[in-house]
Amino acid sequence: MSDDDFSRVELAHGAGGRAMTKFLKEIVFPCFQLNKIDGGIGLPSADDGATIPLGDRELVISTDSHTVTPLFFAGGDIGRLAAAGTINDVAMMGARPIVMTCALLIEEGFSITNLHRILRSLAATALEERVAVIAGDTKVMPRNTIDKLVICTTGVGIIEQGKAIVDSGIQPGDKIIITGSIGDHGIAILAERDGLTFGTELKSDTAPLWSTVKACLEVGGVHAMKDPTRGGVASALNELATKSGVSIWIEEEKLPIRREVQAASQMLGLDPLQVTCEGAAIIAVEREKADTVLDAIQKTRYGVNAKILGEAKEDRQGLVLMKTKVGGTRIIQQPWAEAIPRVC
């Protein structure tokens, strides 16, 4: 690390792309020597969650702060986002989420009516997957020391010992599935901020995905999972390719991108592949099981738009490549940062 690179924290350092990876590896992680439990998954893996081995079971734990503006948006609110975000991180490790904690940071003067709406939404989202909210904390901060409301949730899930599904598990030949359409959340938030309308309804996809993940696990053959939040599909695929030591090839014509999201992205100069999703997962599945897993996903509430995007290959390790509609090949790079701040 040089002082030139790092003297002040920048928005990019929390934005899910290469800047964040570099920041975590060079600044944050080295502070922690005791960073995992023997036999478990810890901080150095930078996976969706960590694990605690406990006899014949393993606990999965994941934590996330949620800061989004506006707090209410088409398709959700910060409460639904906080519950879904944490449930999904636990689920991406292959674990059944069982409990969640919820720490509130509230600006003095915040409306109780709105707080009520948000907490009920959080509770309802957790209830969809039978996740109990068992502990919490409430801090109220003086005006102008925090913008309205931040929610920090931590989720705990259970899995059989040694069965956690990690980002490094993709094998050459695996099919790459996405369980829902791309970029809906980030674009919906941006539209809300800018007062844009698109004729048809554009809304966030924020949703808890445990039931969808469970359907995949019941079929079997799942090698890796990741939810493409900050930094979007581009960031998630690059992380998976790098950690697994494979290349990932996707096909542009198979990308499930809504017409409104496509149009808005063009208008705003954004690449939908770099935009945050909050109700979709990328799932790598062994080739022979891919169609059966896809069927199972499509039968779940939040999996109806699932598609097989492409596959993993052995050569060109760490790269993500896209066959374009016009017949070329484009390298999908990990973005430097999420294009839109405060979306999750």
Next chain:
Amino acid sequence: MSDDDFSRVELAHGAGGRAMTKFLKEIVFPCFQLNKIDGGIGLPSADDGATIPLGDRELVISTDSHTVTPLFFAGGDIGRLAAAGTINDVAMMGARPIVMTCALLIEEGFSITNLHRILRSLAATALEERVAVIAGDTKVMPRNTIDKLVICTTGVGIIEQGKAIVDSGIQPGDKIIITGSIGDHGIAILAERDGLTFGTELKSDTAPLWSTVKACLEVGGVHAMKDPTRGGVASALNELATKSGVSIWIEEEKLPIRREVQAASQMLGLDPLQVTCEGAAIIAVEREKADTVLDAIQKTRYGVNAKILGEAKEDRQGLVLMKTKVGGTRIIQQPWAEAIPRVC
């Protein structure tokens, strides 16, 4: 609840006294129906943490956001505070803390040098009790949407099934011990803010207390524990008395209050009993074991100033009473709120 009482969130709602209890019971808790795991301790108990029964063991989980200004103070910093606060909440349930997660909310432009100092301090404090920091999250918020830095930590500990020590466990006749001096943290923070000096060194007591708690548990006879953070000793004792259905009688002349804290409290018009401690615990112990437990506490690093404050009685349930130095009896009420905002 009437709308007159609750339309806007106030500082008092997060400040650890009666206002917070009322806010949680009337506004927050009713939002969550699925609020505990069968056989475990959940949200309705409002204890230091919740539990997840898991075969012959029980997991204890506790979460806390930390917001303190200034970030560095005599005796600690927000990193040490975040680690100690969470370790202590888990320890107060009688569980050995094993892991912690750490979610950072950082204001854009924050100094990396200071972040480094804070994270190393957090890690060192966790390491004192061999607690691994295994997962985290980093969000950077635009300038003026958060004041510098907030840290949300969640801790997980392990205990034998059914052995969690809860606030409601005090029996009449139990002795009430405090493991350290009273009010140091809150007064040190306030002194730092106001640039006050007191001749001798006044510093925060922020410290992780698992080793101290472990020493007590090894002796046995521990019926309840609580760390007197927001709302101080007055708030903690009132909660314990109410939940246990006993009265608690303490003696003014036995209160371990440093001369500097006493002097500063008088000058600032504060009652040290209502001021946040971050390195002390209140422990209720069966009468016969009290002296042995006290000895064990005093041999631990953060227990040298431990004292027996008083005892629990059967009559006048829910009250906390103090025999004053001049021979009278004063009711120690639960404060409406912590007197000093942003101390933990």
